[in-house]
Amino acid sequence: MSEERNTLAWPSIEQLPREIASRINRFLAVSDVAATTIQRAHRRQAQLGQADYRGGYRSRLHRWLLEEPVETSEKYDGTNVGKLRDGKLLGRRLVIDAAATSYQRCELGKLRSLGTDQMLDEVVAIGGSLTVRRAALYGELLCNAGLYSYATSGVAKSWQAFGALIEFADASGASATRYAKAATAVGLITNRCDETTVRVCNSRTFGEIAQRHDVPVVPTTHHLSMSAALSRNAEWMVGEHGEGLVLSVASGESRASLFKWKISREPQPVAVDSLTGLIEALGRGADGKACLLDAQIHRMVRQLHTVATHKDSTVAKAAASSSAKQPKPAKPAAVNAEAVSTAIASALTKFDALEAYFDTHGQPGVATLAERLTAEVLADTELPLPSEGDTAREAAVREVATAVKRTVGQAFGAWKKRTG
Numbered sequence: 001m002s003e004e005r006n007t008l009a010w011p012s013i014e015q016l017p018r019e020i021a022s023r024i025n026r027f028l029a030v031s032d033v034a035a036t037t038i039q040r041a042h043r044r045q046a047q048l049g050q051a052d053y054r055g056g057y058r059s060r061l062h063r064w065l066l067e068e069p070v071e072t073s074e075k076y077d078g079t080n081v082g083k084l085r086d087g088k089l090l091g092r093r094l095v096i097d098a099a100a101t102s103y104q105r106c107e108l109g110k111l112r113s114l115g116t117d118q119m120l121d122e123v124v125a126i127g128g129s130l131t132v133r134r135a136a137l138y139g140e141l142l143c144n145a146g147l148y149s150y151a152t153s154g155v156a157k158s159w160q161a162f163g164a165l166i167e168f169a170d171a172s173g174a175s176a177t178r179y180a181k182a183a184t185a186v187g188l189i190t191n192r193c194d195e196t197t198v199r200v201c202n203s204r205t206f207g208e209i210a211q212r213h214d215v216p217v218v219p220t221t222h223h224l225s226m227s228a229a230l231s232r233n234a235e236w237m238v239g240e241h242g243e244g245l246v247l248s249v250a251s252g253e254s255r256a257s258l259f260k261w262k263i264s265r266e267p268q269p270v271a272v273d274s275l276t277g278l279i280e281a282l283g284r285g286a287d288g289k290a291c292l293l294d295a296q297i298h299r300m301v302r303q304l305h306t307v308a309t310h311k312d313s314t315v316a317k318a319a320a321s322s323s324a325k326q327p328k329p330a331k332p333a334a335v336n337a338e339a340v341s342t343a344i345a346s347a348l349t350k351f352d353a354l355e356a357y358f359d360t361h362g363q364p365g366v367a368t369l370a371e372r373l374t375a376e377v378l379a380d381t382e383l384p385l386p387s388e389g390d391t392a393r394e395a396a397v398r399e400v401a402t403a404v405k406r407t408v409g410q411a412f413g414a415w416k417k418r419t420g
Helices: 016-033 036-047 058-066 109-113 116-125 174-185 204-212 226-238 269-283 295-309 313-321 337-348 354-361 363-378 391-419
Strands: 070-074 079-084 132-141 159-168 189-192 197-201 220-223 244-249 257-262
Touching (some): 016 058, 016 257, 016 269, 016 295, 058 226, 058 295, 070 226, 116 132, 116 159, 159 174, 174 197, 204 220, 220 226, 226 244, 226 295, 269 295, 354 363, 354 391, 363 391
Antiparallel strands (some): 070 220, 070 244, 079 132, 132 159, 159 197, 189 197, 244 257
């Protein structure tokens, strides 16, 4: 692994349960003044910036949840790897060394030989004569071969494309807008990351392009709406057949939304709290506003909550096989230990395998590696930490740093023992 930063990194994806709960809560908060008669009286105030009704329109909320098409694909549990048109490979945070033959214990030869540049050429050409600075095809490297059905389905240790990033030379945003419009017209789903970069999400059309160039791609399923997507996949999610799903919501030119929906095995305390609070509010009638939401939306919220709070089978098995009484902690933790463990595991997939780092840097690199991983964990949006300025945050940061150092230290000890 080189020390060069990946400056065309795949943007993070928001949690679907949190987004849905947020939008519904926003609607409920605004709807007291959102009735048509009141809106008309206050519209002038909104135009003058004296009132804000964004997120409070029932028609928009219902359209997003019940009418806009959705593409779903399995969210594989591996590591994010991109490939530029010139063949350079990108890790989640750093560029992969040009001489590297493996990454996260996966052989790279097949990925390097794939015709990804030809596929990118076709994707880029959809926009016409636009000047492109860089383009990268992104996919999941399934390094966790023993999980779910990866081995039996033949995808273990393979790389599966799931999207592309196109960066235009035009800083005004005009090229990105033009490309998004052209891409939408041919069936691609896109959203703007910033003024110069467009993300091409996974979809049926994207998959068809990949297949034309023999590039392996994560399969997608089309649904007529978010509601239909959740209903069809709720049982699969509760059954823990995979880490979760990625959902591409086609909301128009450059405004598509991309979300991840994870099974309960993945700690998501913020999502659980949001859904629990929303269900309780709706159960009480939300001050008379719950009836404004379609019955399908009420059902969707319950489905999301069921999936998020379903008893994790791995925890149940561990509890059943252990007869030893667990000691009580000496004091309450400042941060959720399970969430920290998950965040560390996620951070470890954004760089090369620890033993590869130790092979190159040895013991002198342990402290630097621990600092890098600690920063990555603290930046994890799914790790609930006290707010900046809160005295409890300092304690939480110390606990995270200690957990990371313990993980790195144990890995280094195992590596040293193995290498002599």
